[in-house]
Amino acid sequence: MTYRQANLTSYATTSSEQQQPPLLGWLAIVGLVLVVVVSTFAAGAAARQIYIVSTLGVGIFLYLRYPLLYIGLVWWMWFLTPFISRLIDYRSGFDASRFILVSQYLVTLLTLHTTLKNLPQSSRKGGMPFILAFLGVFYGFLIGFVKTTPFTAARGMLDWLTPISFAFFIFIKWREYPQYRQNMIRIFLWGVLVTGIYGVFQFVTAPEWDRFWLESTKLKSFGDPEPLKIRVWSTMASPGPFASMMMTGLLLLFTSTEFMRIPAAAAGYLAFLLTMVRTLWGCWFVGVLTLLSSLKPKIQMRLMVTVLVMAICVVPLTTMEPFSEAIATRLETLSNLEKDNSAQVRQEIYRDGFTKAMTNILGNGIGNTFIVNEKGVLEPIVIDSGILDMFFTLGWFGAIFYLGGLILLLFQVFQFTEPSFDPFMAAARAIALASFASLPLGSAMLGVSGMMLWGFLAIVLAGHKYYVKQRNPGIN
DSSP: OOHHHHHHHHHHSOOTTOOOOOHHHHHHHHHHHHHHHHHHHHSTTHHHHHHHHHHHHHHHHHHHHOHHHHHHHHHHHHHHHHHHHHHHHHHHOOOTTOGGGHHHHHHHGGGHHHHHHHSTTGGGGTOHHHHHHHHHHHHHHHHHHHHSOHHHHHHHHHHHHHHHHHHHHHHHTGGGHHHHHHHHHHHHHHHHHHHHHHHHHHHHHOOHHHHHHHHHHTOSTTBOSSTTOBOOOTTSSSHHHHHHHHHHHHHHHTTOOSTTHHHHHHHHHHHHHHTTOHHHHHHHHHHHHHHHHHSOHHHHHHHHHHHHHHHHHHHHHHTSTTHHHHHHHHHHGGGOGGGOHHHHHHHHHHHHHHHHHHTOSSOOOTTOOEEEOTTSOEEEOOOOOHHHHHHHHHHHHHHHHHHHHHHHHHHHHTTOSGGGTOHHHHHHHHHHHHHHHTGGGSOTTSHHHHHHHHHHHHHHHHHHHHHHHHHOTTOO
């Protein structure tokens, strides 16, 4: 058996290095779930503070003792915290500040401890892209600090800094790559299943707590707060981030061998289509092509069989009422974009934003969402493009560092040969490219979408370092 065959065999089964999570870690998680459920239904408005404190406490415990469980907690908080926020709002009154959402950032930013400790010396070990990105974000924070208030700049920095810090944490843990690989597959398998089922339920029934939240926020882009008229956002904050998470999970399902991937795919693809986010439909297709082109012919054939089985399960669902009409109507707009209002609005925003972003040399700064127009009047910034957002927010200096780090990392992972025999690495690389492809039409580098982009780039880099170490034990 060759080295690559041995690694592929170990991939298909449970890694020999995989250990069962300790009992104390699981007890902490079960205790957290009980506290959240009880406080949500019995503690009124205080449930928000209880949620923030309890998740941070458990997060610190898992981060220090059980990193593998900590990774799972982080992802599930990003998946479920907006849903918990809506339940609390429904029972205790709408909170326009949505302060509870800071919890997912706080728990994720525990990784900053690892980052600050290891970042300076990481340049010699493949960490230069992260250093460049951190420099770009720090510059944007300084500009925002000057142009806005410290609190506003700090709040805006959470969106930019969190994905990079989390990704660096995964990268620095490269020695545990097999465990992290299995953990990520399992997390997203169940994440797709749970959020996909709820997304379909949300579309069909329009639950009261979701209607209440939609009416309170007065958001029009989510559709009407009625059954069969909602653009699905499931347990997350909006259709875009949910579609990004679902695209990621659905690509990872191709690497899973568990039976649950079939019902997960059925619910996931249906919910993904019901988000009506056409950009990420296209990015999913980019991801599939990238994944197929990365693998050896034998593994490609196995993957094609998986695609066929999933298609047999999913396609009939999309042609059934009440789903078919909503999906078909949205699909028709792809062939008639000149008559699509949202596409025309986005093109106008892009044309206007391009001039503003490219001529703003110093940048507007992180957290600064207003600009002075030609008449000397403050107006809100509307730039629906991640690339333009980088230049507008970080300026030329910050954007060159940030985008340079991102492109350098993307270039590096496409030089690796390991994805040809490790389907997970191939899928992670495909997810990273698909996420990057969405940048021209959305700020996919921020928040949960940024977690997908940076996180899966990092785990490909970690996998490469792990395999290099297996081939050359003397390398540090």
